[in-house]
Each structure stands twice: as structure tokens, then as C-alpha cells.
Amino acid sequence: MFKYTAVVTGGAGFLGSHLCDRLIKEGLKVICIDNLITGSAENISHLFGNENFQFIKHDVTEYTYLPGRIDYILHFASPASPIDYLKLPIQTLKVGSLGTHKILGLAKEKKARFLLASTSEVYGDPEIHPQSEDYWGNVNPIGPRGVYDEAKRFAEAITMAYHRYHGIDTRIVRIFNTYGPRMRLNDGRALPTFVSQALKGEDITVFGDGSQTRSFCYVSDLIDGIYKLLMSNEVNPVNIGNPDEITIREFAEEVIKLTNSKSKIIFVDLPEDDPKVRQPDIRKAISLLNWRPKIGRAEGLKITVDFFKKMVPPA
Numbered sequence: 432m433f434k435y436t437a438v439v440t441g442g443a444g445f446l447g448s449h450l451c452d453r454l455i456k457e458g459l460k461v462i463c464i465d466n467l468i469t470g471s472a473e474n475i476s477h478l479f480g481n482e483n484f485q486f487i488k489h490d491v492t493e494y495t496y497l498p499g500r501i502d503y504i505l506h507f508a509s510p511a512s513p514i515d516y517l518k519l520p521i522q523t524l525k526v527g528s529l530g531t532h533k534i535l536g537l538a539k540e541k542k543a544r545f546l547l548a549s550t551s552e553v554y555g556d557p558e559i560h561p562q563s564e565d566y567w568g569n570v571n572p573i574g575p576r577g578v579y580d581e582a583k584r585f586a587e588a589i590t591m592a593y594h595r596y597h598g599i600d601t602r603i604v605r606i607f608n609t610y611g612p613r614m615r616l617n618d619g620r621a622l623p624t625f626v627s628q629a630l631k632g633e634d635i636t637v638f639g640d641g642s643q644t645r646s647f648c649y650v651s652d653l654i655d656g657i658y659k660l661l662m663s664n665e666v667n668p669v670n671i672g673n674p675d676e677i678t679i680r681e682f683a684e685e686v687i688k689l690t691n692s693k694s695k696i697i698f699v700d701l702p703e704d705d706p707k708v709r710q711p712d713i714r715k716a717i718s719l720l721n722w723r724p725k726i727g728r729a730e731g732l733k734i735t736v737d738f739f740k741k742m743v744p745p746a
């Protein structure tokens with residue numbers, strides 16, 4: 432039977448692996464390309480041996496060619512957590528720029544539809560709240576986070592240039608903080624860090640006074656929004672995230688309660704350029720894609736804590 436073929440770069444990562452699962456479930460063949468710099472073969476090990484799945488270990492900042500027909504390319508390769516991209520600044524800039532260029536070249540060669548995984552970080556430390564797609568952002572290009580934010584801003588720019596100049600069929604999703612199973616417990620992001628600390632009975636490290644806000648989206652909701660965007664006709668960026676906003680301090684308290692932990696909150700230095708607020712305006716996703724998140728934080732956190740519990744011996 433004929434099947435469409437999708438390429439997922441960064442497919443061995445947290446989000447990429449869930450995307451591979453979804454695309455296979457939708458009846459596509461999936462080719463996952465990943466150099467495993469921050470991802471893990473474990474995330475896709477359940478797909479090995481599936482006739483609709485292929486894994487290629489490759490760095491997409493190098494020349495990338497694949498034989499045969501390709502219908503969709505979803506470009507997710509990039510370090511994504513602040514400690515990863517602070518440790519890997521040049522690789523982060525390279526994969527957002529050179530990598531996106533190479534993968535757009537592949538899309539052009541194959542006449543494939545290309546979807547870029549962009550980020551709410553393009554809004555930087557935002558001056559408008561919540562953030563809608565027409566806001567251009569407030570990014571410090573030379574700050575430590577600039578390597579990620581500017582790489583993604585460049586990636587959006589070159590994606591639109593390939594669309595306008597070469598007529599490539601493109602999509603851009605601006606992803607807001609997403610969580611769920613297959614996150615790394617030690618990836619430094621607030622959610623896995625707090626859960627790990629709570630399960631081990633260690634102090635919960637809230638950066639700054641914890642008044643900064645984030646809005647956490649459960650992974651299956653995000654993947655659903657991305658799939659709908661891929662299948663839509665929208666070329667301009669679309670925010671996908673859960674608008675349920677919470678301060679980081681309240682979030683730490685929520686994790687302590689949910690895990691019945693004896694951990695105490697401690698306050699440590701706020702990293703440079705840490706955005707003060709973040710909440711997606713999802714009116715576009717609602718009207719255009721008929722998408723809205725379904726999994727609330729209580730439900731999503733419970734599933735994620737259960738996943739993490741398997742990795743942490745009880746305190």
C-alpha cells in the first residue's frame with residue numbers, strides 16, 4: 432500500500448520522538464535523522480524493527496541527502512533546554528542556521544512540505560502579554576540565551592525566504608514550554624528539575640524570586656497542534672501552547688504537593704535574560720486549526736511524575 436514519507440530531524444529527542452510516533456500512527460513512513468547530541472536512541476527504541484521507521488545517525492549541519500520520495504520534513508533538530516544550549520552555543524547556532532539551510536535544500540530538492548520547530552523564545556523577554564504571532568519580540572542578541580533565540584529567528588527568516596523565493600511549501604510552529612514523558616530528568620528545565628528534586632527530597636531551586644511566569648503544555652496536545660498545522664495551509668507562524676499561566680514559585684509548590692515531598696523551596700540567582708512572563712495567545716490556532724489543549728496541568732503532571740518515578744529511587 433502506498434504511504435507518504437516524512438523526515439523528522441531531531442527525531443530521537445523529546446518532542447521529535449513523540450512526533451515520529453504520531454506520524455507512524457497516521458499511516459506515514461518516518462525517517463528519523465538525529466546525531467544524538469542531546470537526544471537518545473532510547474526514545475525511539477520501541478520503533479526499531481517497525482517497517483515504517485528508519486533511523487539515520489547524521490548531523491544536519493552537514494550536507495544531507497536522502498534517496499527516494501519525501502513528502503513532509505519536520506525540522507526539530509536543535510538543543511532546546513537552556514543548559515544544553517549554554518553548553519553547546521556554536522552547535523545551537525549552527526543547527527538553527529546551517530542545519531535549517533541544509534534541510535530546506537532537501538525540501539526544495541524533494542518538493543516536500545517543510546515544517547520548522549520554532550519557539551516562544553523568538554519573543555525574548557516580551558513587552559506584550561500574552562504573546563501573539565504578530566509581536567516581533569525583545570531578544571538580546573549578545574546575551575547567553577541569544578545563541579538559541581537568534582538561531583531560531585534566523586531559521587524563521589530563511590524558512591520564509593525559501594517560501595517566497597523558491598516557492599517551498601512551509602509551516603512554522605512557535606512552541607511554548609512543553610513537558611511529558613521522555614523529558615530528561617537532568618535537562619535543567621524547571622519541570623524535570625523540580626520533580627527530580629521533590630522525589631529525592633532535595634531543596635527545590637527556584638531561580639530569582641519565582642515571580643516569573645511560564646505556561647506549560649502537555650506533549651500530546653502539542654503534537655496534535657503540530658500535526659494539524661502540518662496538514663493546514665497556514666504559512667505564517669502559529670503559536671502552540673497551553674495558556675494556563677503560573678508563576679515558577681507556585682509551580683514549585685504544586686510539584687511539592689503532588690509528590691507529597693518534604694522538600695523546601697530555596698531561592699537562587701536568576702539567570703541572565705530569563706524572560707519575566709510567557710503565555711501563548713492561541714486565538715490563531717483555535718480559529719485556523721480548531722485546536723486547543725485538552726490536558727490540564729494536574730493530569731499532565733501526574734503522568735509525567737509517574738514516568739520520572741521509574742528513574743528516581745524513592746527518597
Ligand code: NAD
Pocket residue numbers: 440441442443444445446447464465466467468469470471489490491492506507508509510511512526530548549550551605606607608609610
Ligand atoms: P531535545 O534536545 O530532546 O531534541 C532535540 C534533538 O535534536 C535531539 O535528539 C538532538 O540530538 C537533535 N539534534 C541537535 N542538533 C542536531 C544536529 N546538528 N543534527 C541532528 N540532530 C541534532 O529537545 P526537544 O525539547 O525535543 O526540542 C525539539 C525541538 O523543539 C527543538 O528544535 C526546540 O527548539 C523546539 N522547542 C522545544 C520546546 C520544548 O518545550 N521542549 C519549546 C520550544 C521549542
Ligand code: UDP
Pocket residue numbers: 513608619620621622624625636637638639643645679701702705706
Ligand atoms: N527555573 C528555576 N529553577 C530551575 C530551573 C529553571 O526556577 O531549577 C526557572 C527559570 O529561571 C525560568 C523557568 O523556571 O524562569 C522556566 O525555565 P525552563 O528552563 O524550564 O524554561 P525556559 O526558561 O526556557 O522557559
